[in-house]
Amino acid sequence: MSAATTEHVERPAWMEKPKPVTQGAKGLALVVTVLVVVVPFWVVFATSFAPDQQVIDNGGYALWPDTWTLRAYDLIFSGGQITRALGVSAGITVVGTAFSLACTVLLAYALARPGVVGGKPVMLLILFTFLFPAGMIPSFLVVNELHLRNTYWALFLPVLISAFNLVVMRGFFQGIPLELFESAKIDGANELRILLTIVLPLSKAVIAVVGLFYAVGYWNDFFRAILYTDQSTMWPLQTWMRTYVVQAQSSMVQVQGGVNEQIQFAPQTVNMAVVVLATVPILCVYPFIQRYFTKGVLTGAVKS
Template sequence: MKPVQRAAWEERPTIAGRAAKGVSIAVIALLILFPLYTIALTSLSSAETVNRVGGLVVWPGDGITFEAYEQMFRNKVVLRSLAVSLGITAVGTFISVVVSILGAYSLSRPGSFGHKTVLFSVLLMFVIFPGLIPVYLWVSAIGLRDNYLSIILPMAVSAFNVVVLRAFFMSIPQELFDSARIDGAGEFRVLWQIVAPLSKAVIAVVTLFYAVAYWNNWFNAFLYLDDTAKWPLALVLRTYVVESAPLPQAAGLHNAPPTLAVKMAIVMIAIVPALIIYPFVQKHFKKGVIIGAVKG
């Protein structure tokens, strides 16, 4: 490791201080990473190993096998729910990001026609909530039951994400807009050719937030999808792993009762997308894209 730069006036850290810090860092990292490690290892272990150990596998001595994953993917319920989740996340995120960027851009122009109405419709979402039951009755009444749109549409606009985007758009220097308009660019061109390219970081963060929300959502599916064949992965995870209930149509398929390794494989499949996208977006957190909006 490189020697650390320290300001001239700063005292050298004491040994006790360094030790305390080192221990707390190690404990924090371990508390978060160890469960993930042992779950990953168990999902990669054979059924015999899991049986012998009597639970989660901690020591990697017994070799690695993809048995549990093969078994999981042979289970049509899990496979289909994975496809459903991927589809909902892709379509939902696309809708949400496009709608939010357009809306936030329109909200970044105070004084325009109808600006106040639009602004208040969004900002009041922070303090006034329709409540679970009216939304439930409404979504059922307009015929969205058993339709994937019942998962997507109620959560398609997040006021928080719109406000984050808007705050960033408003920080773009006015001169850029003026010169574009002198060149005869309309609003859509300004948004597409000037604002969007400058806002890649914040758009990336908002996309991650939306994608994570869709990927993790199971409650809308639980409320509105009566047909269990349409279930997304998060709901399968809840039923199969958290509740330990048998899956609805699992009977008849050649699946043994859920072994711990298979359960852990499902947990891993639910975690992995976040793990893959996260590093690409994480660097933007530090740039403070979110803070700007939160602090107001």
């Protein structure tokens, strides 16, 4: 047997079999991380269903309700404000995400095609806005001059296209082989048909990821409603959640009979109930696109 075959070849450090101590430390770190993430969610969920007296006795929180009650949810739904806010948030999220995805796909496809007239200056302008955003006052002046204040358009048009999402999607489109475009043009397909029949079916991952980014942004936003609207009936759920959390006290609640009554309650139960309502929709959507998340982000970030 030759010396070459008997010589011990050391593997790189990242290929070495981990020691039991290392595996145990990794497992412990994973358990701690999961607890840090899961426990706050459970506390919020449990507190929203806990009786008021238990929450007050425990200092504002409950790890497990003595009796499960829907009083906090009945309270916030009794006046119809939260119900309307849920509808506003859902509408803004769906419509805004659809418009944003359509505009981002069209612009990213145009900037990804080689030889587009003015493509580089437009891309530099987009990157400039990404590094140096306009700010609150110029945005407010633009919305006001366009007569968009106190309209739902003001809640998504000012942020219709995200420069980051555009760069990610453009990088993904640039990774598609040019031979596919050339063969389609030989068959007589125009740019719109190439986009619809070739590019979009191959881009499900990045579209799902960018759509999630847009949807989460629209769903979680509360500040634009305060900035651009004077009517509380137009507020989305997140703005009402901010109101409940900031006030954190007994408030006048519009009951179904149309009479304002002073209702004493533990404010934490109502705050947590609103948080649950604001969090559950996104948690329900995310599992369906989780498999696209890593692929879409990493593939779109290969090129810029």
